Amino acid sequence: MxxxxxxxxxxxxxxxxxxxxxxxxxxxxxxxxxxxxxxxxxxxxxxxxxxxxxxxxxxxxxxxxxxxxxxxxxxxxxxxxxxxxxxxxxxxxxxxxxxxxxxxxxxxxxxxxxxxxxxxxxxxxxxxxxxxTPLDSFTVTNMGPTNHSKGVSVTPTLSWTFDKKVGDYRKTFVLVNDYPSLGSYCFWGSALCGDVTEDANNVYVDDGSSKALSVDGLKYSVLFNENKKAVLPALEAFHSYTFDVSAAAYSKDGKAISIAQDYYNVFYPVLAGCNFGGPVCEGQLSTFTTGDGSN
Known part of the structure; x- marks a missing residue:
């Protein structure tokens, strides 16, 4: 009663x-x-x-x-x-x-x-x-290219892995920033430069609507610049970049969200903190260096 x-x-x-x-x-x-x-x-x-x-x-x-x-x-x-x-x-x-x-x-x-x-x-x-109905927590466990890797392709396939799948679908923002080189800061995706809209930040959803997204069990991947929105068609040779993702799971009715990591406040914008400004102060990212550009 x-x-x-x-x-x-x-x-x-x-x-x-x-x-x-x-x-x-x-x-x-x-x-x-x-x-x-x-x-x-x-x-x-x-x-x-x-x-x-x-x-x-x-x-x-x-x-x-x-x-x-x-x-x-x-x-x-x-x-x-x-x-x-x-x-x-x-x-x-x-x-x-x-x-x-x-x-x-x-x-x-x-x-x-x-x-x-x-x-x-x-x-x-x-x-x-x-x-x-609250969702369970989940995390990003691996990134590809791996952190501190060298000789990476200038058109790499970017990948990330979840420890488990929660919710009815998962949404991931894929970003490549010209950091620590600090050239064209937001090389692919603009969240680091203040634009957190989905269209600007390469959002990929595993509900079948993102044709460029490959899903193999818990491993997800997408080809760099598949949507032709990057600053250049390919990464520069012998150059360092940082690849990171923001990832969240949702219920179909939209009444529950679980955030794995989100450095830029794109999923729950009222939070702050962290050196990157996002609500999750821990998480996976990859800083890598490209090779000579031959691949």
Whole structure:
């Protein structure tokens, strides 16, 4: 049954609009200041984790159309594991519009339900019930060319491997940066230069829509500059580059995401930290040097 706070309304008392929920799993566990100094909704830091080194929380976003007779005092947030028995999760001020649930009980694969209740001294109005099923964490384990390799082709096949597949599909941004040489900085893909749109950053999805993407079990690969968007048709000879990927898994309904690594905040842009500016401070990348250009 719903919480005893939920009562029948005598007259219209407003409405919740566009109530949304998303479970977010990060492959690395945050140390120290939670979100590394980023302003968090109501100061809540994520604590739940599917494994020791990862972090899991649920975001609730909503809009409320005023209608209570009298000043709105705040919101009550209720949660349930079965959509039958709801318990009070927290009470928030009237200014709140984003809620973060970082309960240690959150579990990958286990559906969780929420509703929000606006209240004043005499009335309350409930949002629709929303739900999400958090995803497990996963990581990128290998990159090709391997880190510090030499004599690499100027038109290499770039590859990466996941430790496991989670979610209904995976999305990967593939980037080659002219780093540490610092020539044309964003050589293939522009996230390092501030453009995090998908079209600019070579996004490849393993749902069959990315024809250039090759998938062999857990190993993924794509030919450099297959979309003809690189600064030059081929890499320069005897030159150093950095190849990295941002990778995330999604549920089909879009209500859960799991981020393996994301140096440039393309999957969850409200986070910051790390020398590369992304929410995941660890991960795989490859700095390599090309050969004489004969291959």
């Amino acid at each position: 719903r919480s005893s706070f939920r009562k029948a309304n005598v007259w219209p008392v407003g409405a919740f609009l566009n109530t949304r929920v998303q479970a977010v799993t990060i492959a690395q566990k945050y140390n120290g200041g939670g979100f590394n100094g980023v302003v968090q909704p109501l100061g809540i830091q994520p604590q739940a984790a599917p494994v020791e080194k990862s972090t899991l929380w649920v975001d609730l976003n909503f809009e409320y159309q005023a209608g209570l007779t009298g000043a709105l005092l705040g919101y009550r947030v209720f949660t349930s594991d079965d959509d039958k028995t709801f318990r009070l999760l927290k009470t928030l001020p009237a200014s709140a519009r984003v809620i973060r649930d970082s309960s240690p009980t959150l579990t990958p694969g286990q559906k969780v339900y929420y509703y929000i209740q606006a209240f004043n001294s005499t009335q309350q109005s409930d949002s629709p019930v929303v739900n999400t």
